[in-house]
Amino acid sequence: MNCLDFRRRIGAEPRSRDPELLGHRDACKEGCAAFWQRAQRFEDDLEAALTVPVPEGLADRILLAHATGERRRQVSRRRAWMAMAASVLLAFVGAGLFWRQADLSSLPALAVAHMPEELDSLNLTKPMTDAQVEAGFVGRASRLKGPAPVGVTYVHDCTVGPYPAVHLVTRMNDEPVVALYMPEKMIDKSTDFHRDGWDGRQVALSGGTLVVMAQGASRQTMAAVERGWRAAIEGPAAPNVGQI
Ligand SMILES: [Zn+2]
Ligand SMILES: [Zn+2]
Structure with missing residues (x-):
């Protein structure tokens, strides 16, 4: 054994x-x-x-307990219904949280959230050279197909959330405008956003994604900066031009 x-x-x-x-x-x-x-x-x-002796009146107490048990069962059936209702409510709350999470991981949210570390870049005024701008794109395995816009004051390879990006600032009419270029194509359609004091636009490019944003810059300035970077990244708009 x-x-x-x-x-x-x-x-x-x-x-x-x-x-x-x-x-x-x-x-x-x-x-x-x-x-x-x-x-x-x-x-x-x-x-x-x-071997404990049976107390007096036990039979009565058993009968009482039985009646109480019946009452408890009714209450617990009602509780089950309430629990079900509560879980349905929780499911709705959960869905709400889910969408909130999804919103927090959107590209505009990530772009705005990554700014505090680079806020000083908005105050720079010294223009960068074309070579420095070029180098910023090469650092993200990309190449400009057209000339960079004038007035670039900041070039930095950083990350926006999980996405490697070229972080640029151009100064136009003394208004700094941020441009974040990500070589990955992430959206199919350009959309505007307003978030935490930033006005911006996420732009779908033929290859990659651009976010243009500023705090209080005029619409015209923003649009001009968007056009400038689009032309620089995608090349001149007309087909088969500039492919030397
Ligand atoms: Zn043993
Ligand atoms: Zn950055």
């Missing part, structure tokens, strides 16, 4: 006097004697509990 057999048998019949069992108990060095002791104590407690 091994320890497992022994413990199974004792679990089923703790008071057994089977010599085979008692033999294992006395010979085992793996703690079966202690197991047997515990089983006996548990059995003692159980027997003691069962």
